[in-house]
Amino acid sequence: MTALLRDLPREQRRSVILMTLAVALVGTAYGVTATANGFALWQILLLAVLVMAGSAELLFVGLIGAGANPWLTLGASLMLNLRTVVYGMAASPLLRGWARWPGAHIVNDETVALSAAGPTRPGSAPRLTTAQRRATFTAAGLGVAVGWPVGALIGATLGQIVGNPEVWGLDAVLPALLGAVAVPAIRGGSMVAVAVLAGAIALVAQPHVPLGLAPMLGLLAVAVVLLGRRGASGGGSDADSPAGVPAPGNSVGQVHSRETSGHSREGSGRPRETSGHSREGCGNVVAESGGVADGAGAAS
Amino acid sequence: MTAVLVAAAALAVGTYAMRRGGVALGGRVGEGPRAQAAERTLDHAVVALLIGVTLTAAVYDGGAPAGWARPLGVGCALVAAWLRAPLAISILLGAGVTALLRAIGLS
Secondary structure, X not given: OHHHHHHOOHHHHHHHHHHHXXXXXXXXXXXXXXXXXXXXXXXXXHHHHHOOOHHHHHHHHHHHHOOOOHHHHHHHHHHHHOHHHHHHHHHHHHOOHHHHHHHHHOOOXXXXXXXXXXXXXXXXXXXOOHHHHHHHHHHHHHHXXXXXHHHHHHHXXXXXXXXXXXXXXXXXXXXXXXXXXXXXXXXXXXHHHHHHHHHHHHHHHHHHOOOOOHHHHOOHHHHHHXXXXXXXXXXXXXXXXXXXXXXXXXXXXXXXXXXXXXXXXXXXXXXXXHHHHHHHHHHHHXXXXXOOHHHHHHHO | OHHHHHHHHHHHHHHHHHHHHHHHHHOOOOOHHHHHHHHHHHHHHHHXXXXXXXXXXHHEEOOEEOOOHHHHHHHHHHHHHHOOOOHHHHHXXXXXXXXXXXXXXXX
């Protein structure tokens, strides 16, 4: 615990506390929504603790409440959670040995975004060391593990009083939180390009693909932007990346990450495999929905 | 209701399996320039996913557009986050603007 606090930079401490409050707020929205959709308190809390994935839970209770088939609902929620595979890969260097088992459960949007985000003011300080990222990830995970069920409990209690969560704008709380943790994680031109392109792809694809899949299709943007950059810079993939240079204070983290990564070389192609796969999957979707984009834009 | 509970249990198990699987996959990436390239790719992928979920959740209810109030509210939250407002302020702004727009009759 003392190690956790020692390795947690001041600014990150503040972020984690604010994030915990924000997650509790989204949990409240989830509790209210689930209650409005006929879920019992014990079910709401059990889902909150065992699934601990805000967007998937909201989708799950929303669809069940709307009378959807439980198995289709399960499929949509799992598809929305597919992105946690990518998050798990991103968080992997922060989790060693036995910590991978409990640590995997707290891999989610907020923990991965905060532990990747580094300083919120670009250029003001070096990127976080691995030890600092690990502490941020753990603290953020504890925050989510506490804030989410507590918020759900408050929401389930309030749900009897509040009635329709939309009147209070509670349905906006989850996208607002995800957007607000995403924005500070966007560093540099290539990330801005990825964010814009991925957002556009997801928005265009959403009405045309099974529920939950559209954000995964946005990964196409990563392939397009990074491969485009590599082509433009003549193969120097990290030429424009200050992140590629280890920070001077990084030595502690370096030792740990070497320990976890003594494995195979052939495994290192995997992330690209992931995006390559989605590229195949969505080429036709984009083509197919391109013509409808104008109509969808006018309708929304 | 039994089917719903079984589906909920399967969601919990499936979600954990995907997270754990991702952690295991990521651990296979080695050191050196290839690992740095992989990390960079994953950093970009995280941003792509976050933005994708944010925008689809803001604009749609399932496959159908959700109206104007929520996208505009979430838009305010994003602008606030861009201006480095504290997280809670951004979120309260998002919910507040959405509720306000609905109160004045915008769906």
